Amino acid sequence: MTATTSEKKICVPGERLFADGEEHRSGKGTHSTHGFIYASVAGFLHVVPSPIGEEKASTVEVRRFEDDDHAVPFLGAIVTAKVLNIGSRFAKCSIVCVGNSILSHPFNAQLRREDIQATERDKVEVQKCVRPADVILARVIGLGDNQTSFYLSTAEEELGVVFGTSDAGFKLIPISWTHMQCSLTGDKEQRKVAKVPNLNLKTTSS
């Protein structure tokens, strides 16, 4: 046995875990029926504090692994996506990660023009916000009509382009909310920049 497996309770599907009462809320890998929380999958039992806004104190989850892994993008998830191509009305993206878990195969998604920015939603030009080969952080806001692709939105401060490639082919560095600068040529390009700190500064010589 490796050290990583802590002494956690192993559950099997259908196992009754807790009573669906005041303190417990059914989370990932569980379901609540007849006033009880049952495990839906096989894995280890995790009781984590609920996110802010939930009335119940703790969330009961059954996870296969220690880290919170996702298999599919779900509604409201923060995803890391790569822009494949852009059009006049939307940008086609490919979801690579959901939260911190990397997906085994990418999902198709669309970033519609009106979902790129929070304000002035109709006057947005897609090519001034995202470009192909950009890596963006976005939120899943829905499933497509034909259910083949998700709908994304970057209409938040912290969402938008995280990494970009300039026309010259080099990395872009954000200089403002709407502009990024090529690291080599110094050309400025317009993007909808995500307001996230670059925590990898020490490894990259930018």
Place this chain on the structure above:
Amino acid sequence: MVSNTPPDAKALSKSVNVAVARAIKSANGLPKIGDNFELVASYPAFSQLMDAERVRMIELLKRLLRHGNCKTKIPSPIRDNDEFFDRLIEANDSILERVGNLLDEAEGIRKPEDVAVPVSTEDFAESTTASSKTLFKIPLTQGRKAGQQRKAVATLPSASGSKILKKPQVQYSIPVDNSAAPFVPKLKIKHHSRPRKSGNVTIADDANSGREWLSDENESMHPYQYELDYYEPPAAQLELGTVTDPLPVEETPLVYVDSVEKLTELRDILNKEKEFAVDVEHHDYRSFLGLTCLVQISTRTVDYIIDPFPIWQHMHILNEPFVDPKILKVFHGSNKDMEWLQRDFGIYVVNMFDTGRAMRLLQFPKFSLQYLVQLYCNESLNKEYQLTDWRIRPLPSDYQTYARCDTHYLLFCYDKLRQRLLESSNERKNLISAVYTASREICLTVYSKPQFDADGYDRFVTIRKSLNNRQLFALKELWRWRDETARTNDESCAYVLPDHMLLQIAEALPREMQGILACCNPIPALVKTSLHELHRIILAARERPLEAKMTLTKNPPTLPTDARRSSLAWLNTPHDHSFSKIDEEIRPLARGDESRLEAVVEKQYSRLLNLMDTICKEQPSIHLFASAVDAAKQAASPNKGTSPNKGTSQKQATSLKRSFADWASPYDCYRVAVTKREEEELKKRAAESEQTAKKSKWSHHDPSSGRGSKPREIRSTPIEDSSETAEEKAEVAIGIDEEMTLTDRALRKRRKNEKGTTDVAFNLKETPAEPSQMKKGKWSDETRHANIQPVDYSNFASDIFNQKPSKAGTFDPHRTSSVRRGRGGRRGGRRGGGGGLDRARPKTQSFGGRNK
């Protein structure tokens, strides 16, 4: 010119072939359409030549067809090439057809009559004549073989004089037992039985009850089992001996045996012979079990034809020579003959030589009697007689001829085969012994009646023809009815209702009786009589509720996850619905398994590598990472294989893993940003609640100075913006804040806009706490609570008001300043021309209310 000497035809056809080949070759050499034709056709000389040639060729074709007596017309002006070709094809077809006809005629020169066979009308319904005519006309052009429809038993025109008026079973009172009871052997007297002890009787003590008397003789045994077990072919049969040429058929007397006296005579003659050939003709259409119609026997000198119908019960006296182990009986393809002799006459055979088996052992190309006779005697037997009705009496002469020929040559063929076998055998005469062994096995066949197989209809149900449960029910019932009717009426199943009609009715499930009749063409007589019963069956079938069909496919379609599930997931429960089509879900769950964990980790890091690849492309700025990526790639792949590199690659892998752990994914950065923001909001809310809490503690008793100082205190605690504008400085000097000059609504708007103004450098601008709305006064609380001191105008520098506040340093993505200016402008405009626009819009009265 074509005389009837075949070699000429050969030479002629050869020369024609050569000429045609040459013509084709030169035709192929001509320019083709799309290739060169258009170019060449542009030359007038070429097209003229072509036209002339074309006319000539058409003339030739026409003449040729006229000579060949072909009726199809070639249109003179050829307009449509396709039509022309179609006509040519037609002409060709007609010519070939006639050639086929002529060839058939030529081959059938020995046939006494034209082979278009009409049918004896008694046996069939009226409509059958037409169909059987067509049945027999078609095979003429297609093949030389006669139609193989054994069911449509036709009689040759020579038999038109003889008809079947009554069934022989009826006419001659032949006892028929079609019941399901087991067959009772008809052996009456056991000739030539070998002396032996009586069969061993053993008494078995059964555990439960009494005793069982078991005998090793039982009814299903062959009556001559013992004899055959000890049978050895006589030495003479194993010698090369001599080959006796057969007498010509014309010179051989033919004896027609149809009375008991003649039969006894025959028996006595046969008892003195050393060998004789036997053949049996059988009929299986108008009898359930079948009927032996004829027995042919040939000695070296005489041919005998036995008509068993009148002497049915007495046929068994032939048993004596048949079971004599010293007399050889020669058969050809005797499997069925044995059964028939047993069943009908109780005749068994000991000491038999089957020429068919000999031919197989000698590996002849074909094993038929025709081939054998053709090979050794150069005579061709007309096999069409095989399919005719042998019940007809009196037996026509050609029938008799055919029948006797079956056995006439057999003894001679036996001689030849015997010699050949001995030549091919080794010193132990293996081949010939093998023939005798095989023949003995055939002799040992015991006839048993065909049992009714209730599930026999299954063979109709194929994958292609899938029937629902109603149809299957009908099929089953019809199958049973057919068998019953056949047994009762002593007819074959094929006569009662042929297979294809049975299937047709079961499939169609016709609602009315007409429908049943419509399925049958021609309509069997027994169907007509039992129409009501059939109809009842169909109705019963139709009433049955339709059941869903089970898919009986061999490989039911599996879910795409199934394969992976079975191989990887060890908790393969049907309730686990979390299995998706994603690879990620299918992971080894046994985390204690180190190697598997390694595999998982490898997989994860390879994915991480891919992610990093997409994000950090080949750039000089991050060549650190690039090298790391390359090294990781190298490390990831040979990690599974080469052992000498394992140490270094593993070290690399671990260092990479560490560096990967340090690398912050975009999502991590996002989380940091979000948590920071949430913290800020929490702090703000806390400060707000604090502020409100503090305010609530005030009372009217508190000194005004104390109240006045509080706002100032709050303002001083947040981070002071170093870039204070001149305006702000001035305001501080005066003692008023800009906030004081604004209404609540304007103040709120300002606060909101200011909140948005943050730059990427992540410096938080101070956002003063929003005062809770305690009083709905128009003026902000600042003004109420501020301690307004009288202005000291002596020190007042008036030009501070003239300076515009510079907002150059701040980043305003929403361009709020311009917006505000716009709104301010509008306000100003309204103030000036309030009358003009506002009268039309009553709403604006409240907006400009205070301006009045």
